[in-house]
Amino acid sequence: MSSGGRLLVVDDEPSLQDIVATSMRFLGYEVAVAATGREAVRAAVETQPDLIVLDVMLPDFDGLEVMRRVRAAGVDAGVVFLSARDTPADKIAGLTAGGDDYVTKPFGLEELAARVSAVLRRVRPAGDVTDALVVADLTLDPETYQVTRAGEDIDLAPTEYKMLRHLMINSGVVLSRRQLLDAVWGVDFVGDDSVVATYISYLRRKIDLDGLEPLIHTHRGFGYVLRAPRKSSAAASSTHQPGG
Numbered sequence: 001m002s003s004g005g006r007l008l009v010v011d012d013e014p015s016l017q018d019i020v021a022t023s024m025r026f027l028g029y030e031v032a033v034a035a036t037g038r039e040a041v042r043a044a045v046e047t048q049p050d051l052i053v054l055d056v057m058l059p060d061f062d063g064l065e066v067m068r069r070v071r072a073a074g075v076d077a078g079v080v081f082l083s084a085r086d087t088p089a090d091k092i093a094g095l096t097a098g099g100d101d102y103v104t105k106p107f108g109l110e111e112l113a114a115r116v117s118a119v120l121r122r123v124r125p126a127g128d129v130t131d132a133l134v135v136a137d138l139t140l141d142p143e144t145y146q147v148t149r150a151g152e153d154i155d156l157a158p159t160e161y162k163m164l165r166h167l168m169i170n171s172g173v174v175l176s177r178r179q180l181l182d183a184v185w186g187v188d189f190v191g192d193d194s195v196v197a198t199y200i201s202y203l204r205r206k207i208d209l210d211g212l213e214p215l216i217h218t219h220r221g222f223g224y225v226l227r228a229p230r231k232s233s234a235a236a237s238s239t240h241q242p243g244g
Contacts, residue, residue, distance in 0.1 A: 005120055006030045008049040010040040010066065011082065012059050020053060023109045024116070026166055026183040028133075028142060037061040037069075044070045049077045051120055053112070056083035056094065064097045071098065078119045082107070133168040136228040138207065138215055140168055154206050159184060163199050164207070167216070167226035176223040200224055 007024055011017040012035045021031045032047045034040040037060045044052060052070070056063040067079055079101075081094040086104040094102045100119045103112055133140040137150045145161060147154040156164060166183045167175065175183075177193040185195070200216060208214040213229035 005050040006032075006047060007116070008032050008034065008040065008043055008047060008052045008054075008077070010034045010037075010043075010052060010058070010063070011055040012036065012057075013055075019109070020112065022179070022182055023113065024053075025169060026162075027113055028165070028169060029116075035059075037063075037066045040066045041069045041073065044075045044077065045073050048075060051078040051080065051100075051116060053080050053082060053116065054099075056081055056085065056090075064094065067098060078122070080112070080115055080119055133165065135168055135171045135226060136215060137212075138168070140165060149207060149209060150212060152209070156206065157202075159199060160202055160206070163196075164203055164226075167203075167224070170226075172225065172227045174219045174222050174225045180224065196224075 007029045009017055009021045009024065009031055010033070011020065014035070017033055017035065021033050024031050032043050032049065034043045035058075037058045040052070040054070040058070052067075054063045054066060058066070063081055063083075070077065079099045081099045081102045082105060083090060083094070083102065084105045091102045100122065101115050103115055132142070139146075139148050140161075141147075142165070147156055147161070147164065162184045163180060166180065177196040180196045181193050184199075200218075204214070204216050208216060215226050215228070217225050217227065219225060
């Protein structure tokens with residue numbers, strides 16, 4: 001499990017960019033994306049990532065030049081290069097230029113996640129770590145896997161936990177069934193996406209307890225969102241009583 005952090009994923013292949021970004025968000029990272037060298041430099045300056053997952057071959061200029069420009073702009077992020085080039089000379093060039101790791105394509109998402117985590121441990125101060133996820137009175141601790149709402153422990157099955165974590169990471173964002181399916185069951189899942197609705201129902205029974213404001217909402221035709229309750233205007237006005 002990740003302890004969070006900001007990533008920039010740079011790849012001009014849309015499907016690969018999306019898969020990597022989605023998997024990293026599921027692990028708890030904040031992720032920005034870019035498809036060209038110029039976009040990457042601009043995004044790095046704007047988001048100040050802790051680490052850049054950087055494709056070597058880009059349509060305008062290569063990843064080595066991206067890294068040079070990012071460093072010149074004062075962004076001191078770790079860099080994990082991605083490349084189909086797997087010769088020792090290519091790897092040495094990337095690492096000599098200042099990269100922290102070099103992953104050759106094709107690669108497994110678990111391997112990439114492990115490399116990203118290892119580089120972050122080296123380049124980021126130990127105190128710069130995100131702890132529990134909190135939305136309203138709902139808390140999820142990624143270190144202990146403990147989930148509580150209003151101080152009450154909630155027992156979740158592993159798949160329920162994965163879905164809740166993804167919903168909390170993306171609190172306030174409406175996620176489609178397909179996005180939840182990819183994040184929780186993986187992009188290679190070939191079953192019916194109705195399984196998402198089934199697990200949303202399981203979560204609601206455990207999270208949206210009697211007497212508490214519901215946190216998980218359905219947006220018909222779009223998907224699902226977990227968000228903190230909006231302040232009730234009735235409750236807000238109850239503090240003012242008519243004179244008499």
